[in-house]
Amino acid sequence: MISKKPLTVGIVGTGWVAGAHIDAFRSIPDCTIVAVSSRSLDKAKAKIATHSIAGARAYDRYEDLLNHDGLDIVSICTPHPSHPAETIAAAKAGKHIVIEKPVSLDRANLEQMMAAVADAKVLTSVCFELRWIGLFKNIKAMMAQGLLGDLFYGETSYFHGLGPWYAQWAWNIKKEMGGSAMLTAGCHAIDALVWLVGSRVAEVSAMASTSKHNPLKFEYDPNTVALLQFESGVMGKVAASLECRQPYLFPVLLQGEKGTIWNDHVSTLEWPGMRGWATIPTALPDSGDVNDHPYRGQFEYFLECIRSGTPPHNDLANASHVHEIMFAIEEAVLTKRTVAVRRTPRS
CATH class of the missing domain: 3.30.360.10 (Dihydrodipicolinate Reductase; domain 2)
Incomplete structure (x- = not known):
């Protein structure tokens, strides 16, 4: 039987796309946003306040978000060049990962990301949300x-x-x-x-x-x-x-x-x-406008995959192609x- 235990999410980044991710995750039952990180603590706090994320913790260090007690999923919404290092760090921390596109701007970083995710045996969901x-x-x-x-x-x-x-x-x-x-x-x-x-x-x-x-x-x-x-x-x-x-x-x-x-x-x-x-x-x-994109469908599917242990069809391995x-x-x-x-x- 598939467990329906609540899953917790940490949002990385405070821009336009992060807002769309927050709204989508907040609309899904049995899913709670518990942390938001930014290089600016004030921006992280402002994002939490703007989206009324009750109980979420603001961080100005990504490493601290990864160490948030009980965190299940990291949602990476930062500028493109940051995606590889943040994905690798999340995988090493044992977190499941949502990665905005493009996941990498070059092949070398893509290969390192694939290796880290495969070694950690975590699940990934790349934001090709138009599939939904x-x-x-x-x-x-x-x-x-x-x-x-x-x-x-x-x-x-x-x-x-x-x-x-x-x-x-x-x-x-x-x-x-x-x-x-x-x-x-x-x-x-x-x-x-x-x-x-x-x-x-x-x-x-x-x-x-x-x-x-x-x-x-x-x-x-x-x-x-x-x-x-x-x-x-x-x-x-x-x-x-x-x-x-x-x-x-x-x-x-x-x-x-x-x-x-x-x-x-x-x-x-x-x-x-x-x-x-x-x-x-x-x-x-x-x-x-990312606010019109079907992130909810993508994220609901990802949560189901995490609970069942099934690799998503839009995981990093698939997106690498x-x-x-x-x-x-x-x-x-x-x-x-x-x-x-x-x-x-x-x-």
Whole structure:
């Protein structure tokens, strides 16, 4: 019988994403936030007060949060470069870990994270939370029912213009912080396609660009497009643009021998007499605001996995493949060649 004992959570970081994590965890029964850490004790206390987290302790040292008595889960919501060291420390402390994306900006740190988590035998949940959006759950269900037949093509994109109007723009445009268009944001589109196709990617080719005048001051190419060859034989395309001037857009297209899914529209030979697209009323990935993202579904699932001892489908081992795809895309952009996707050791 699976234990339903309350699980305790410590939040690392006090920014925008941390607030979304706090709200999601607070909405889940049998789950309590007991600590918040920041380099600034005042910020940690303010986050606790703003979100009315009764009884939570504020820390200005991450090590002290890890030593909080009875802590089960650490939720890492800090800037990207901090994720590897914080994940490794949490694993060594025996804590289960929620890790915001990207988990690492480079392969060396990713490998160290994988080793630490594997050695500690703790569970992890990487924040590819769009797996829990209504559209993706419905797509998975329709594919399981055979409405598309065998897939042969898939396409996802992440189009989200980042500028001074966006809270994270000032640091996200820096190479050492954002990494690349795919690492900082387009990873959601890559994970979505890999998740929906249900196959690993064998190799990629890619190109990237910056607009002529670079008005938003990106230190890396904010526009990337990649072609993916899946091991299953499916062809794929993923694009990301962070300097587009338009509302947030996350289009999804899947084509199979029996039908096609285009966002919330479906056409299939399995439904005789169709005339045009059928529309599925469902939640779409149509907002870049993390407060609109389905973290609750991700975290509820993670708590169930912890209680049952089952590795989540979005754990670090699984997410390492998405990151290896992104590292291969970076290499393909630089070399202008097709690049094989590596497998992270111990994944």
